Amino acid sequence: MSELILTSAPAHLRHGSNIGQPLTRRDGILKVTGQATYAADNHPPGMLFAVIATASIARGRVVSLDVAAAKRHPGVVDVMTPEHKPPLAIDPEIKTNPFVFRMEVLQSNDIRYANQAIAVVIAETLEAATEGAALLAPAYEVQPALVGFDAGESFAPPVVGVGNPTESHRGDVEAGLAAADKQIDATYETPPQYHNAMEPHAIVARWEGDKLFLDTPSQAMVMARGRVAELFGLAPEKIHIRSPFLGGGFGSKGFLTGPQILGVMAAKLVGKPVKLVLRREQMYGPVGHRAPTRQRLRLGTDGEGRLTALDHRARTVSSTFDDFYEPAADASHTLYAAPAIRTSHDAVRVNTGTPLFMRAPGEATGSIALESAIDEMASACGMDPLAFRLKNYAEVEPMTGRPFSSKALRACYEQGAARFGWAKRPLQPRQMRDDAGLLVGWGMGTATFPALMFQAEARAAIRRDGSGVMEIGAHDMGQGAWTALAQIAADSVGLDIDRLDFKSGTSDLPDAGIAGGSAHTATAGAAIHSAGAAVIAKLADLATSDERSPLFGAGNAGVIAREGRLIRRDDESRSESYAEILARAGVAEIEARGTGAPNPAAMEQYAMHAHGAVFAEVKVDPELGQVRLTRMVGAFAAGRIVNPRMVQSQLFGGMIWGLSFALHEEAITDRRSGRIMNANLGEYHIPVNADVPPLDVITVEEHDPHVNALGIKGVGEIGITGSAGAVANAVWHATGVRVRRFPIRIEELLVPS
Ligand code: MOS
16 A cells, blocks of 8 residues: 655664555454443453442432342442442542543532442442442432523633643734624534443453452553552552453543442442443443533624634533533634634533533534535535635644644645535525425535644564564553554564464553544554564674674664565665574573653644535435435544554444434433433434444555654544534535534424425
8 A cells, every 4th residue: 555654763674564555453353243342241250240320410419328228239249338338549529630530439429410420339240230239219308400401600711622722813803803894793502422432331340359350341441440449549560450351432532531440449349350330321420421511603704705703612511520621612623724713612510411512612612613614605605615615724723833744635625525516506595306296405614623732652673583462451442452563563673474473452551641632543653663673783783793693784774664674775685584683692582671751842833723625415305304314424634544444434434423413312311400401322413323324535645754753644533523414514505504512413403495
């Protein structure tokens, strides 16, 4: 496939053949044959089952529990309550940094949201634990629940997202609006969404003296280990977390949650291994969700359709006891070249579990509003939406004035539009019908997501037999880390992928950082790449300094690592295998470590983002209001594509989530009780196969020398951004009805034709 060009790599690494290959998942057979071991598949001897009893009110307190009735139930071993539980080493309410989330681990009888844990029943069977939990018959003192954007006074949160400022501005927005030829002032609402990974949060906890063994899905095992160490007063080395496979996470497994800690406490209480798995409805509360938003956008344009100002204000909610604020308005920092931009956030506290990162946090919610507003403005200017976006194309990052490290968005627009056939789009809405009389509409959206880097470490080794080892505690949520990272690893040590033992998925391995922010392949990949380069450099030293080697005197930069051999650059007939080099040196294994980290100098100089353009076609039944997506093309530029097959699959996933955002997903809160009324996969709608037409993904070539050593920008989240707006804009184009509350509902499209 593509030639490997490593911008900052030693010359001997420029000949990889694995990166860029569309390999199938290396763990695929294990998964489809049921041999992949997920957390809840672990059954250590003597294991008991724990079931959480949850609050059926959203605010108030538990005044009684019939613990005796539960304990009398055959098979029930113990009932953990605020009055009967093992002590923790620290208060779970203490927040030492923004990445520590408060959790409910039975520290009191107060109820802060529906589905909060109020007790844990531990029994010999799952059935007995479930029945025991049902016998607890809690009595409550109920207070009225705070629900919705108008539940209380709003306030400006201290920070949004991972520490972004609550307000940002550049230029004078009010002056820009006042001077504008045309203005748009529109308010959009997005609903709460829940992560709904196929695999619910689960834990199997086993204490062995002061050692603790945990099987639990995690997007950040070493961070999770640190949190457990803190809570239980253990040295981190005493804790061993395994998380080889996750059935999805979407952000909800980035941090350990209360229920997982309850599993550890239960095992401690009964002195036996314990398994605790959340039921689907129990995931609607304690494990995070995407907060709802209400976003007001004001845009101004001059007589030629150039933006004069962009004002984006987002209101969101958080819980009554912790802080996470969806950074929705920040989506307007990056895309359009308005001379004046202001973004701001306010928030309201409601009786909900604390919201959290959920795939493209901020960008997804902000993007559907921004892309809708841009579409509205294009229409107000009488311009084609693509022409309008090109007119306002940002050559530098609008909010900061920094140049982009790379930006192939123009190519995304061109290639996506050509593949879709966008040029034939009528300007006015409600112009197209198919043979069956359905209204047809075409819409587009721009996609963007930051190219982030976190911290990671890896260890590489070459063994006496010439095979390689790469160790990194990376996380595969289903995105394909076992494959993509192994590809990077194989190239980094110049080996065929089958000659490399790629070890991953436990906290005992070097810290791969968090699998989040679409940065795992880039971050863990950079660590792997540098560990591989370091071990090959050591091997080259061994050979080139030994006069018995055909490589003697070649110098470190004068060899290439390829197919298990070091080869002289100036004379490829002179080479030596890794096994020969190690045998002669009498070394069983040679190893080195490497790290991946952000580059602050480059980050200061450049704005780093992936981009894309999404084009959607919908058909709407004019009598029934039913909307179907019939085509979608997404063209994305995200730097180096490590594995085209898996990248395509990530982008498909994101585009489907965009469809879901526009037309399907919504958690509905009962305004009287504060409970989620559709906490199940039957009524919380996500697209099924029948909802998803064939999708078309184009990956646009892009070389970025600044983002990281491998030029990877990440593809996990960008697919949602752009796609949601494209679908919404297509619905407007089909019907002429602009819906500003998502998901778009049938009843809003039932207008007389
Ligand atoms: Mo993601 S929300 O960074 O797992």
